[in-house]
Amino acid sequence: MTRLLALWRKETIALLRDRHGLAALFLMPMIFILVMSLALRDAFDVGAASDLGYAIVDLDHSAASARYAEGLRRLLTFRDTGMLADEAAARAALADGRIGFALVLPAGFGAAQPDGAAPREARPALRLLVDPVVPQALQTAFRLHTEAELGRFQAEALLQRLGRTLMIPELQALDPATLALPVEVLAARGSGRDPLAALPSSVQQSVPAWLIFSMFFVVIPLSAVFIAERQHGTLQRLASQQLPYALVLAGKLLPFFVVNQVQAVLMVLVGLYLVPLAGGEALVLPAGTDALAALWLVSAAVSAAAVCWALLIASLARTVEQATVIGGVGNILMGAVGGIMVPAFFMPAFMQQLAQLSPMAWALEGFHRVLLQHGGSAQAIGPAAALLCFALAALGAALILNLRSRPR
Amino acid sequence: MLRIRGLVHHYPRQPQPALAGIDLDVPGEGVFGLLGPNGAGKTTLISILAGLLDADAGGIDIDGESLAAYRRRHPAAIALVPQEHAFYPMLTVTENLRFFAGVLGLGRTEARARVAAASAATQLEGVAGQRAETLSGGLRRRLNLAIGLLGAPRLLLLDEPTVGVDPQSRAFLLDTIRGLAGDGRTVIYTSHYMDEVEALCSRVAIIDHGRVLAADTLAGLLHDDAGRLALRLAQPLPAALAARLAAQHPALHTHGCEVLLPALEPAALPALLTELAAAGCPAQAVDYGRQNLETLFMRLTRRSLRD
Numbered sequence: 001m002t003r004l005l006a007l008w009r010k011e012t013i014a015l016l017r018d019r020h021g022l023a024a025l026f027l028m029p030m031i032f033i034l035v036m037s038l039a040l041r042d043a044f045d046v047g048a049a050s051d052l053g054y055a056i057v058d059l060d061h062s063a064a065s066a067r068y069a070e071g072l073r074r075l076l077t078f079r080d081t082g083m084l085a086d087e088a089a090a091r092a093a094l095a096d097g098r099i100g101f102a103l104v105l106p107a108g109f110g111a112a113q114p115d116g117a118a119p120r121e122a123r124p125a126l127r128l129l130v131d132p133v134v135p136q137a138l139q140t141a142f143r144l145h146t147e148a149e150l151g152r153f154q155a156e157a158l159l160q161r162l163g164r165t166l167m168i169p170e171l172q173a174l175d176p177a178t179l180a181l182p183v184e185v186l187a188a189r190g191s192g193r194d195p196l197a198a199l200p201s202s203v204q205q206s207v208p209a210w211l212i213f214s215m216f217f218v219v220i221p222l223s224a225v226f227i228a229e230r231q232h233g234t235l236q237r238l239a240s241q242q243l244p245y246a247l248v249l250a251g252k253l254l255p256f257f258v259v260n261q262v263q264a265v266l267m268v269l270v271g272l273y274l275v276p277l278a279g280g281e282a283l284v285l286p287a288g289t290d291a292l293a294a295l296w297l298v299s300a301a302v303s304a305a306a307v308c309w310a311l312l313i314a315s316l317a318r319t320v321e322q323a324t325v326i327g328g329v330g331n332i333l334m335g336a337v338g339g340i341m342v343p344a345f346f347m348p349a350f351m352q353q354l355a356q357l358s359p360m361a362w363a364l365e366g367f368h369r370v371l372l373q374h375g376g377s378a379q380a381i382g383p384a385a386a387l388l389c390f391a392l393a394a395l396g397a398a399l400i401l402n403l404r405s406r407p408r
Numbered sequence: 409m410l411r412i413r414g415l416v417h418h419y420p421r422q423p424q425p426a427l428a429g430i431d432l433d434v435p436g437e438g439v440f441g442l443l444g445p446n447g448a449g450k451t452t453l454i455s456i457l458a459g460l461l462d463a464d465a466g467g468i469d470i471d472g473e474s475l476a477a478y479r480r481r482h483p484a485a486i487a488l489v490p491q492e493h494a495f496y497p498m499l500t501v502t503e504n505l506r507f508f509a510g511v512l513g514l515g516r517t518e519a520r521a522r523v524a525a526a527s528a529a530t531q532l533e534g535v536a537g538q539r540a541e542t543l544s545g546g547l548r549r550r551l552n553l554a555i556g557l558l559g560a561p562r563l564l565l566l567d568e569p570t571v572g573v574d575p576q577s578r579a580f581l582l583d584t585i586r587g588l589a590g591d592g593r594t595v596i597y598t599s600h601y602m603d604e605v606e607a608l609c610s611r612v613a614i615i616d617h618g619r620v621l622a623a624d625t626l627a628g629l630l631h632d633d634a635g636r637l638a639l640r641l642a643q644p645l646p647a648a649l650a651a652r653l654a655a656q657h658p659a660l661h662t663h664g665c666e667v668l669l670p671a672l673e674p675a676a677l678p679a680l681l682t683e684l685a686a687a688g689c690p691a692q693a694v695d696y697g698r699q700n701l702e703t704l705f706m707r708l709t710r711r712s713l714r715d
Contacts, residue, residue: 002510002513002514002515003510003511003513005510006506006507006509006510006511007507007510007511009507009510010496010499010503010507013498013499013503014496014498014499017498018498225496228496228497229496231492232492232493232494232495233490233491233492233494234494234495234496236460236488236490236494237488237490237494237495237508237555238511239459239460240458240459240460240486240487240488241483241484241487241508241511241512241559242459242479242483243511
């Protein structure tokens with residue numbers, strides 16, 4: 001035990017004095033969580049007002065067009081920049097980037113309504129001008145809002161016309177919006193607990209993603225010490241002191257496992273306290289012993305995978321520079337493919353299949369099952385087992401490489 | 409203490425064996441010099457003694473016990489001080505010493521005592537709290553040596569321990585190593601510096617191509633029965649005297665103030681020195697009946713380059 005304690009103490013001191021390693025392990029993910037949680041806040045909030053602006057151009061100047069514009073404004077969650085005089089002004093505003101959408105209500109809009117005076121064949125089109133850089137999904141959302149409000153508006157006008165024709169006052173007073181059935185958007189939870197909870201926030205996605213990413217960055221400090229030991233003959237000296245190789249490895253695996261767990265606690269605290277301070281949503285942890293145990297199980301499995309992967313890179317690389325490049329680029333690729341940087345559900349189908357090759361995707365799946373779907377140990381065991389298999393494979397490969405090149 | 413017989417080691421995919429049947433006896437106390445050109449097999453031999461390599465054939469006994477059994481019974485009795493700075497640059501001197509004491513499995517009290525003793529022996533107390541990466545070359549060598557002393561070894565293997573240090577540090581290291589050789593401890597010392605070996609080692613082995621070319625006490629190796637004489641004179645020989653001496657000793661070789669006679673009867677030495685003094689060329693340095701280690705080394709290992 002004295003020998004193992006000495007090895008752990010040495011690794012701890014070496015890590016505490018490695019400022020770059022500490023920054024990669026702790027500072028980088030904290031910044032990423034903070035920035036990405038705030039940047040993606042609206043993308044995960046179905047009711048949040050988008051900062052994207054819109055304007056309405058009313059060329060009809062009728063009571064009907066004014067009522068429609070007012071109704072649409074109440075419905076839209078985009079930023080209302082007011083009315084513009086004509087289409088040319090709208091195009092200028094779009095070109096300047098002041099707004100993303102401009103809805104042009106044509107002359108004759110009021111007359112073309114069911115209670116209007118225009119003949120049925122005279123149906124002027126509403127024109128939606130769009131900044132081409134606005135994502136397709138947002139364009140569709142805006143169009144659907146205008147169509148939905150137009151449908152409600154026309155149904156109301158139709159009812160009023162029928163009420164007048166048939167002399168039924170109730171029909172004239174009826175607002176179709178009051179008859180609409182509400183649609184609630186809910187997160188589907190694995191365990192079925194808390195079924196009425198709202199959808200998860202961006203911090204719920206960012207914390208596990210960037211925690212996983214940073215856990216795999218133990219490759220930098222671990223390989224720096226390991227390669228220096230090999231280059232300086234320190235491993236030979238330890239072998240001549242009859243230190244079993246298994247102890248050398250245990251002396252590295254456990255300290256970095258602990259480092260990973262400290263990272264997990266810190267990143268959760270960032271999600272709980274720092275992100276809300278900066279104006280984002282707070283991380284919501286699942287309740288109950290089983291859920292917390294599942295969370296730890298996933299965290300431990302990610303750590304095992306990350307540390308063994310780091311050991312494999314340190315064994316493959318001849319120099320610290322090589323380890324930094326192979327480990328750093330490898331992590332970025334695993335993160336990009338595995339849905340850390342871009343959530344997998346944004347990816348096309350073949351990329352989503354490719355994502356399943358990345359251990360970071362398995363890790364993310366494990367955290368999502370617990371944090372988003374509120375699953376327990378039974379739900380977490382699959383991704384955890386996959387990560388542990390990856391860890392064992394990496395450890396085995398590292399052992400073979402080291403035993404082959406190491407003097408006995 | 410150490411008895412090596414028929415030791416063979418062949419690295420995979422190498423045409424020649426690194427050790428091709430080494431026989432060597434190393435006594436139980438003193439500094440034993442191991443000399444050889446690059447690739448001679450010194451490091452392989454040291455590695456086998458340190459337990460880093462297995463021999464393909466032959467055996468090593470220590471005090472009548474096989475090396476493997478001896479290492480099992482006395483895990484800290486053999487210590488290697490490698491040529492590289494085999495410690496942690498980001499740790500301080502004391503942290504390094506404590507770490508390696510911990511690796512030896514020493515308890516807290518014993519470790520503290522050994523760390524203090526090793527620091528004192530190598531005079532590292534003044535830089536105890538300094539990170540190893542900030543030490544000078546000489547201090548790094550001393551730390552490297554100090555780590556080797558932590559286990560109080562009976563057999564200390566020093567692989568070129570003075571490479572790259574200034575003359576003061578070198579003199580200090582040599583004094584320290586000389587001191588370590590007492591008290592029943594054996595030091596096996598490899599170096600390319602012949603003057604160090606001559607100054608330090610009581611016994612020397614010269615190996616090349618994996619074989620022992622010569623092994624004896626230093627005096628025994630350097631003794632020369634033929635009566636070799638090397639002189640350094642106050643001034644070059646006058647031409648007439650040089651011609652007369654050359655007639656008497658056809659093998660005489662002169663170069664400036666240096667005079668070399670490969671063979672001279674002991675009885676003829678006083679007369680020759682007197683004659684030179686009378687001619688105004690008194691001998692300032694006389695080396696008789698003794699070889700120079702470097703000359704012997706070069707003669708035995710040939711002069712061809714090895715790298």
